[in-house]
Amino acid sequence: MTEAALRRRETVRRRRRLTTAQVRALRIAGWVLLAVLAVLPVLWVCFFAPTTGRYATTFGSAVHDPKDFLITVLNGVTAAGLYFVVASGFTLIFGLMRVVNMAHGAFFLLGGYVALSIQRRMVGEGGSFGLQSSQVNLTHWILPAIVGIAIVAASGLVMQQLLLRWTQGQDLRQALITIAISIILADQMLAHFGGVAKDIAWPRNFDTFTNLHVAGVVYTTTRLVILGIAVGIGLLLWLWLKRTRTGMVIRAGVDDRAMVSALGINIQLTFAIAFIVGSALAGLGGVIGGSFASLAPGVDANWLLYSLVVVIIGGMGSLGGAAIGSLLLGITTNFSAAYLPSSYTYYSIIFTFVLVAVVLAVRPLGLFGRPA
Amino acid sequence: MSRPRVNADRIVAVLALVLAVTAPLYLTTYWVGQLLTQMLFLGIAAASLIFLSAYGGMVSLAQVSIYGIAGFVLGNATTNGNTKGLNLGWSPWWGIVVGLVFAVVMALLFGALANRSVGIYFLMITLTYSVIANLFFGQVTDVSGFGGISGIPAPSAIGNVDVHTNRLYYVALVTALLVYALLRYLVRTPFGLTLQGVRDDPVRMASLGYNVPLHRTIAFAFAGFIAAIGGVLFVWWNGHIDPASIDLGATIDLLVIAVVGGLYRLEGAWVGALFFVVINNYSQRIGFIGPRFHTLIGAIFLVIVVVSPGGLVGLWERLVNLFSGTRRDPLELGPAEPSV
Numbered sequence: 001m002t003e004a005a006l007r008r009r010e011t012v013r014r015r016r017r018l019t020t021a022q023v024r025a026l027r028i029a030g031w032v033l034l035a036v037l038a039v040l041p042v043l044w045v046c047f048f049a050p051t052t053g054r055y056a057t058t059f060g061s062a063v064h065d066p067k068d069f070l071i072t073v074l075n076g077v078t079a080a081g082l083y084f085v086v087a088s089g090f091t092l093i094f095g096l097m098r099v100v101n102m103a104h105g106a107f108f109l110l111g112g113y114v115a116l117s118i119q120r121r122m123v124g125e126g127g128s129f130g131l132q133s134s135q136v137n138l139t140h141w142i143l144p145a146i147v148g149i150a151i152v153a154a155s156g157l158v159m160q161q162l163l164l165r166w167t168q169g170q171d172l173r174q175a176l177i178t179i180a181i182s183i184i185l186a187d188q189m190l191a192h193f194g195g196v197a198k199d200i201a202w203p204r205n206f207d208t209f210t211n212l213h214v215a216g217v218v219y220t221t222t223r224l225v226i227l228g229i230a231v232g233i234g235l236l237l238w239l240w241l242k243r244t245r246t247g248m249v250i251r252a253g254v255d256d257r258a259m260v261s262a263l264g265i266n267i268q269l270t271f272a273i274a275f276i277v278g279s280a281l282a283g284l285g286g287v288i289g290g291s292f293a294s295l296a297p298g299v300d301a302n303w304l305l306y307s308l309v310v311v312i313i314g315g316m317g318s319l320g321g322a323a324i325g326s327l328l329l330g331i332t333t334n335f336s337a338a339y340l341p342s343s344y345t346y347y348s349i350i351f352t353f354v355l356v357a358v359v360l361a362v363r364p365l366g367l368f369g370r371p372a
Numbered sequence: 373m374s375r376p377r378v379n380a381d382r383i384v385a386v387l388a389l390v391l392a393v394t395a396p397l398y399l400t401t402y403w404v405g406q407l408l409t410q411m412l413f414l415g416i417a418a419a420s421l422i423f424l425s426a427y428g429g430m431v432s433l434a435q436v437s438i439y440g441i442a443g444f445v446l447g448n449a450t451t452n453g454n455t456k457g458l459n460l461g462w463s464p465w466w467g468i469v470v471g472l473v474f475a476v477v478m479a480l481l482f483g484a485l486a487n488r489s490v491g492i493y494f495l496m497i498t499l500t501y502s503v504i505a506n507l508f509f510g511q512v513t514d515v516s517g518f519g520g521i522s523g524i525p526a527p528s529a530i531g532n533v534d535v536h537t538n539r540l541y542y543v544a545l546v547t548a549l550l551v552y553a554l555l556r557y558l559v560r561t562p563f564g565l566t567l568q569g570v571r572d573d574p575v576r577m578a579s580l581g582y583n584v585p586l587h588r589t590i591a592f593a594f595a596g597f598i599a600a601i602g603g604v605l606f607v608w609w610n611g612h613i614d615p616a617s618i619d620l621g622a623t624i625d626l627l628v629i630a631v632v633g634g635l636y637r638l639e640g641a642w643v644g645a646l647f648f649v650v651i652n653n654y655s656q657r658i659g660f661i662g663p664r665f666h667t668l669i670g671a672i673f674l675v676i677v678v679v680s681p682g683g684l685v686g687l688w689e690r691l692v693n694l695f696s697g698t699r700r701d702p703l704e705l706g707p708a709e710p711s712v
Contacts (some may be wrong), residue, residue: 010549184671312496349511
């Protein structure tokens with residue numbers, strides 16, 4: 001090769017590659033942009049949100065109205081609790097088996113509807129506004145919940161054994177199979193439970209208010225119950241994964257499935273257990289979500305979205321990631337709904353997208369994600 | 373590729389083309405104006421999905437949302453009072469330009485954010501886009517709101533689609549043929565070949581000096597452009613668009629069309645669309661199915677995924693190969709069978 005050609009190639013390379021200093025400058029600029037993106041909303045919420053004028057918000061800044069700020073924080077955290085319950089099941093199944101269970105939202109709805117119909121059968125249909133909490137005691141809530149969870153867990157197991165077990169390793173095909181199941185389930189639920197939104201009644205013990213004695217906040221007990229259940233589930237899952245033999249096998253399976261089964265461990269049994277637990281969590285989420293909000297066709301799509309967003313943010317297959325992802329999502333949705341100027345509140349959905357976008361731009365595998 | 377198979381394919385293609393061009397002569401207005409036109413634009417949208425999946429290795433669920441973005445932007449730009457949205461009252465031709473440009477810009481953004489993911493990760497991220505787009509148009513009353521935009525006019529050359537059903541049909545037919553030809557051409561260009569290289573071995577392509585994320589982003593934006601064309605035809609045909617047109621159900625319907633048709637052959641898009649549209653219209657007449665169309669289509673989808681991952685086109689190829697006793701040359705460069 002002639003010297004001229006070599007030199008030409010050299011200049012081409014120089015033109016296409018950035019120098020180290022430039023790369024560093026770009027990287028710093030990126031982080032600064034990110035920091036501004038993160039800090040500006042915090043400043044807005046804490047100090048600048050006005051209560052009057054064109055950009056008036058409902059509550060004003062945190063300094064101006066600490067009580068509603070605290071309530072928004074609590075709303076965010078309790079919503080995060082419910083997101084966590086649902087998404088932890090999704091991430092457990094995905095982490096171990098690489099199965100994206102697109103029927104997770106449908107399982108959520110199924111759990112809710114089963115509990116609802118059992119509760120109505122136990123207590124009665126209630127008045128024209130449905131069942132009231134005053135007619136329902138603790139058993140009338142817990143028993144339907146258990147049945148709902150059990151039925152969803154069984155459905156998950158059946159789906160896994162019949163359809164997913166022999167397609168292992170074929171990621172996309174499995175995702176398509178679960179999509180097919182979700183289409184059928186959603187349509188059948190529409191046929192059996194109708195298109196009108198219904199909700200499960202909380203037991204009367206929960207449907208009260210609790211005085212937190214902080215800044216005069218009186219908070220709904222049901223949301224605190226949700227938070228309690230979520231924390232309990234998180235602790236149980238953590239203990240199960242860290243302290244028991246099954247949990248140990250699951251953690252090993254997340255890292256290297258082939259090696260685990262080569263060591264003579266019955267990985268199929270572990271898969272079945274993980275699928276039962278993951279689906280049961282969707283069912284539990286459905287019971288809580290159906291009591292907290294309502295059950296209707298289309299709700300399954302929303303909860304599939306929440307699960308996806310949580311695991312995309314937190315990193316697929318990571319329990320800690322699911323917790324952090326739920327918190328970020330809960331805080332983001334609640335604060336954007338409460339602290340956007342009143343005439344723009346409906347733009348709050350954009351912030352969910354921004355959250356996903358920022359995390360993907362910085363960490364494509366999510367905050368706690370590891371390459372498969 | 374062996375001779376007999378090509379011949380069988382060609383005969384079917386010519387036959388399909390002749391049947392499509394002469395359809396208004398022997399089919400009812402309902403068939404042409406409703407079923408076939410719908411088949412054509414759904415096929416265009418599904419072709420964008422199949423293009424991404426077969427040549428880029430990315431199964432996208434965001435195609436319906438991009439199709440919807442084009443439709444909503446067109447609706448906002450061209451309507452004139454009496455409906456939700458911005459009612460800008462521009463000419464329908466400007467509406468097309470603005471709709472397509474906006475959709476492609478969004479597709480570039482979506483693609484740029486997802487370009488380091490493939491396979492099911494990509495599926496999940498694009499599903500997120502899709503649900504978010506649906507919620508956005510449902511909530512933001514400035515541009516649409518729950519009820520959507522009505523009375524979106526088609527250009528005067530097409531006129532009222534209920535009166536001149538054939539005009540929109542032929543416009544859609546020509547567009548579909550152009551889209552098909554464009555995609556067939558694109559996959560043979562250096563860009564298309566590189567894209568297939570990226571699909572098969574991104575690490576090797578990166579070490580050869582190709583910018584893998586950039587290729588994925590551009591492919592995604594291009595597929596967004598194709599999907600947006602489908603969206604424009606959809607709003608002309610329907611005259612109305614609302615968030616339910618792009619909800620999770622619609623997203624999954626398009627995936628069903630692509631998978632039932634065949635995820636690795638572009639022709640599958642229109643085969644799947646025809647199948648879907650016909651089943652959708654006629655299943656209600658079958659007594660025991662009645663309004664449970666989605667249970668039926670879900671079951672068909674399940675059977676196709678379990679039995680023939682190549683979809684109906686895959687079944688057809690197997691049939692032809694069975695009779696001619698040949699198989700596809702495995703070394704030939706072409707669309708990959710989906711890694712399912």
